[in-house]
Amino acid sequence: MRLLLVEDDDHVAAALSAVLARHGFEVTHARSGEEALTALLPAAATPFGVVLLDLGLPDQDGFEVCGRIRKISATPVIMVTARADVRSRIHGLNLGADDYVVKPYDTGELLARIHAVSRRNAPGTGESATEDGTPKDALRLGAVTIEPATRQVSVAGTAVPLTRKEFDLLALLAQRPGVVFRREQIISEVWRTSWEGTGRTLEVHIASLRAKLRMPALIETVRGVGYRLVVPPAPAGATASPAS
Structure with missing residues (x-):
């Protein structure tokens, strides 16, 4: 799975990217909101399976980035941030985030959440449609x-x-x-x-x-x-x- 990591701290990104790579992920690192949005444009060669989005970005707030992502992409977004207050969590979910993980986190839990959101958003099996064109699983x-x-x-x-x-x-x-x-x-x-x-x-x-x-x-x-x-x-x- 291709994964987009949006994190402005290179040391944090390098450590997390190494862990993710060991678990089979192909990680692309974006250091700002604009880099992330560019990577998610429809013209991108291969779509990402999940976006890990930090909120403390240098060019714009991560909440704003999440809202803009939702306008151009349906890729699942997991907010990964030190903001632990309930109001921030609710705001992030309302903006379209699929999950919200608070730093510091357990790596195993983060991996489980990545797999969970990817399963929930996996495409169907492509069963044939009924006579009126509606999929059989509708x-x-x-x-x-x-x-x-x-x-x-x-x-x-x-x-x-x-x-x-x-x-x-x-x-x-x-x-x-x-x-x-x-x-x-x-x-x-x-x-x-x-x-x-x-x-x-x-x-x-x-x-x-x-x-x-x-x-x-x-x-x-x-x-x-x-x-x-x-x-x-x-x-x-x-x-x-x-x-x-």
């Missing part, structure tokens, strides 16, 4: 169609763009429609953390999903417990509009 929930392999969602045939975490959250709830997922379980599965402060982040993502899908009743809040996905009735025709 989930159909009333007017909502979820395609895990391509990470695409549509409502009544209209594509709905979702962020990485919004898709992961919807896909998790869609695995067992009608079943209540505890808040702690959702945070653990989607954000891979048990931080108490992540609760507000979950609420923000639920609200965003309801708004983007234009189906506020799709995700039901079970007070004091968590959330569940309520399967809406199928539209009375292929061109039916989603519920408002």
